[in-house]
Amino acid sequence: MAEVFWPPQGSASLLGGEHNRIDGLAKCIGSAKYAYDVVPDNMLVASALSCPHAHATIRAIDLNAARNMAGVVAVEPLKKEGDEIRWEGDLVAVVAGETEAAVAEGLAAIKIEYEVLDHFVDDTDLDAATEANVTRPAGRNTQLQNRDEDADQEFERLFNEAAVTFEGHYGINVITHMCLETHGSTCESQGDKLVSHLSTQNVSGTPGQIAGPIGLTAQDVTVHCDYIGGGFGSKFAADAWGVTCAQLARNTGRPVKYMLTRSQELKNAGNRPSGFLRAKIAADKDGFVTAWDSAHWGTNGTSGAPVSQGVIPYVFNPPNRRRVATGIRTNTSPARAWRAPNHPQGCAITQTAYDDVARHLGLDSYDVFLRNLSTVGERAPIYEDQMKLAAKLMDWKAKWHPHGKGGQDGSVVSGLGMAIHTWGGGPHASRATCKIHPDGGVEIFLGSQDLGTGTRTVIGLVVAETLGLELEQVSVQIGLSEYPSSGPSGGSTTVGGVSESTRRAATAALNLLLTKVAPRLEADANQLEAVGGKIQIQGNQNRNISWKEACGQIGISPIEAQGEYAPRVTYPRNYDGKRLTDNGVAGVQMAEVAVDTETGVVKMKKFVAVQDIGLIINRKTARSQIYGAAIMGIAYALFEERIMDKATGAFVNAELADYKLPRLGDTGEIVVELYEPESEYNRGVIGLGEPPVISPGAAISNAVCNALGKRVSVLPITPQRVLEAISGGA
Template sequence: MAEVFWPAQGSAALLGGEHNRVDGLAKSTGVAKYAYDIAPDNMLIAQALSCPHAHANIRAIDLTAAQNVAGVVAVEPLKAEGDEVRWEGDLVAVVAAESEAACAEGLAAIKVDYEVLDHYVDDADLDAATGADATRPAGSNTQKADADAEEDAEFERLFGEAAVTFEADYGIHVITHMCLETHGSTCEWNDNKLTSHLSTQNVSGTAGQIAGPLELTAQDVTVHCDYVGGGFGSKFAADAWGVTCAQLAKNTGRPVKYMLTRSQELKNAGNRPSGFIHVKVGAKDDGFVNVWDSSHWGTNGPSGAPVSQNFIPYVFDPPNRRRVATGIRTNSSPARAWRAPNHPQCCAITQTAYDDVARHLGLDSYDVFLRNLSTVGERAAVYEEQMKLGAQLMDWKAKWHPHGKGPKDGSVVSGLGMAIHTWGGGPHNSRATCKIYPDGGVEVFLGSQDLGTGTRTVIGLVVAETLGLELNQVKVNIGSSEYPASGPSGGSTTVGGVSESTRRAATAALNELFAKVAVQLEANADDLEATGGKIQVKGNQNRNIAWKDACNQIGMGPIEAQGEYQGGVTYPRDYEGKRLTDNGVAGVQMAEVAVDTETGIVKMRKFVAVQDIGLIINRKTARSQIYGAAIMGIAYALFEERIMDKASGAFVNAELSDYKLPRMGDVGEIVVELYEPESEYNRGVIGLGEPPVISPGAAISNAVCNALGIRVPVLPMTPQRVLEAISAANP
């Protein structure tokens, strides 16, 4: 019997190696087709009209002139008369036309009569929001070491006892998902069946969302997505535009492509909530934070929810803490899950305060983080080991200087900062089918998707490892709702889900094959193993049969075996202390920056990321994912933000030319250390997508603060904010 549990550390043939992506060539040469690239014959182009007002009622929509524009085939309202538009850029009507130009003419001919209403967009200013009646309570929660003490008196006493007490403000602005491939789809009808080439993180979950509104059943809808140009949590749903595209294709009898424009993408298709906090901190003279009292606020759009109070302060849980959350309703599009929802913002607005404890006490930030690890729970020892590794890679002790006390090279100062994070990353539900053909061919099928993280390669590696084959001997089929259902790719759940279902399917298929060849090898099927392209008797390499010859004995049809992981179902999860998958990781990141005090420009020098993820399947793509996360973190720490014009309520920088992102020249040296001792390896596979993107904001802010001796309180730390912080500190 082939064993379903992973080989012991160090004994795998492929797992944990450095493997190129199986689709790397297709992607880099343009052979890979994204939803945006699909162009069936006779296709119509659909585009939407955006509302120019931040808040308005629609009195009337007149589509007549648009319908009469040459080349326009269909015009549909997306809002009805009397509807309220709650953010600038919301989509009001859609035109399908023979060309982009005709579509543009059609859109320009749509007449909408708006009753413009008051708007509110300022999420940073709590007083202004209160004045505008845009706030709502979002919960509060207190923990006291002395549960019986009267709350206010106890907090006053604790602050009185603290060696250092300070009050400070921190914040982080809304950013957008900025998917390089905007949201949308290309839809085709054939014989009353719909194929939606949807740019999605969720091929198995979106067919039903399209079928329902079209009064079809899900089996008449196939969602197809071989490649996705970015999702980051914003592409779980078919969305109104996905349904509209299918409807337009049905109504016109022609294929239709409907992708959002860049500005529509930024204004409608995903953003991350902001977070602002006022906090009072009391710490002991060794940097231990004993008391924390905070009020935080922020916006996720019209419904007005801030980041969750459950992560305040982040990872650290001081013995005494009080936290109050306030939501701000703004005329901006609803937030969507952004890589590690809540975590990056909560890390950025609270672990900066922990660093300020070090600043106020003149301590090394490393020592303050270390001292407070006693409040992080069960993974404290892992954090400590990861901090040691990070410090070695950063050469922390040699480079460290107290905040603002480092050498100055003209106007340039440098500094170090760190932050720590946590995430789950347990598996999502997943089903896989593995087929072994009589000619030796192997295929695996999952209704999963590759967001660019390397999922396709990971699945192939798991099959190849299980069957003792090379990666290129396995054909991986994903990206279709016709395959066995697998979960949406979010929350770092994919790698666990697909590796567990795939491993189980491939093992089951292999055991069927073992049964077919056992007689020829004069052995029990239980005593066989698949390795190096052969099936052999365990412990006797001479009694073997080559893979192809073994498969010849399958007979008529292929072996077809299923494997699955379903949450809530009891599996034999543990085997001699090993598991296929697990949940829960730590992670430590450190940043070194230089700051030009005359221009406020921050330059990344070095960034170190230490990360545990259980068992590593593909070391190369794992490292690559952390590089990407570090760059995304540098982006929100130093460059990107949604800029809302308070006066007009417009999102004014909703184009790539104005929405600042880092380039390769801005990211400095990035060092990735994958932390995989046997104790972590034996936990099995754990997701990696979210955790490494959490710490960069706090780590980089702390490095800037260490360089300047002044806190730049709000991210991103643009030249403007750095200069304003310097000028506020030197009035």
């Protein structure tokens, strides 16, 4: 019988190879249908009206004129009289109509009277926020080597005795998710059934969210999402717009498409909290951080939470540490999970401080990071190994110069920076059904989704590897809530979840097949294996039958088998030292930049990412995932930010034309190294989505600092901020 655990490193036929996506062609030629592309006959379009005020109450709302407009079919209020609006751009009412133009006129005809209230949107200035009474304590905690000492006195002593002591200010602005496909859905209602073509990271989890509010039960709602144009953590829920679209389809009896506009998307559908930090840091002459005393703050919108204390300082755990966290409530929309929640900000506002230790002592940043690895826990040797690899790929030693002492070519200076990160990436719950048909066809079904990361291909590869087939022989069916349920795709949990359930389902199906085939080969099923499109006696290539012939033994009904991974349910995870999936990775990144000191413009020269992810299923898409993360990291390091107008509370750059993102010409050379020694391979599959997006902010900031000899405190590092840092003292 076939064994469920992965083949030993080097012996797999497909796993770990370079494979094109099975949906690559469909995406390239446009036949792949996203929620936005679904256009049923007789469809209505819907759009929402946004509130222009950052803080207001609704005094009166009159939808009658809108309802009477030609071409308007339905108008749904989302807010009622007396409701409080807490951020600019919040959605107030929805109009559905025959054409976009009719809807636009309908929206313009809605009459709303607001009572405008005071607002607060500045998350950068803790003193101003305290004065405005919009802060809330978000925890403080102290760790001392000499536990019994008084903290104040002990920190004072540590700072007095240190080789170097300095105060630093660091920060990172709010950014938005900027999904290329905005949030929304196209809904079709048929009697008591409803199909929602929802742009979602959570196919299995959203039917119930839609059903309840519109008076159906989850069994009557099907969520369908074959392709999604970006989610990054912001598309787990059906959301008010998903429910309203379904309601409109039910009420009108016609299909309805309701997608957010670009500015509504940016203002409502996801942003990443800001992080700002003041720290006093002490280090010995080798750059070992002996004491860390910090206050950090930031906003996640109206509830006012900063980034978690757990990432302050990030990865490193200095022996003496005090941290105080403060949240700021702002009139901005609630944050949503953004690729590796908390980690990119934690890294950006603390590993910059570690780099400043090197700057103040005139040491090589690499040596300071190395020196402090003794505080990172059990993964220290892996970091050290990865740092060596990254340094070699960057040619760090040859290129290194102390901060600000690299010489100038015209007005251009260059620099190096690095950062390290960690993430979990263990599997989410997942179920899969594998079918083997009597004619040799193979199908795998999961209520999972492919965010564009290559999940569909990974599932196909696992089935093909298990059954000894080619990838093209497997039909992968995902993206439909009617399939066996699988977890939401977030937190790098997908690849572990789907590969474990798929491997178990395919192995179980194969074992049923082997039982049926055994008599033909006059062997015991336990002696058989599926290799190279054949079923054969293990290790004996001469006694075999082809896959098709083998499937001919199945009979009339296809073989169907289930596989499952459920957290907290015990599996023989350490059977013979092997396992299918695991949790926890390291990762090291290095950046090389050039800075034009007259204009403040920063250019990426080279970016190196070394990443462990356990066992690699598809080397090509794994690498692509890291390229994407590096580019997303370059985006928040150098370009993107949500710009709030303090005077009006408006999000002023909430359009693609004004919200700055990098282009391919801005990314420089990106080098990806997948770190997969046998010890990592044997851990099984671990998620990759989050980890490589964590370090770029700090690595790039550190490179800019190394080039200039001055710290540009806050990300993104715009030309304006570079020039201000050069002319300022810091």
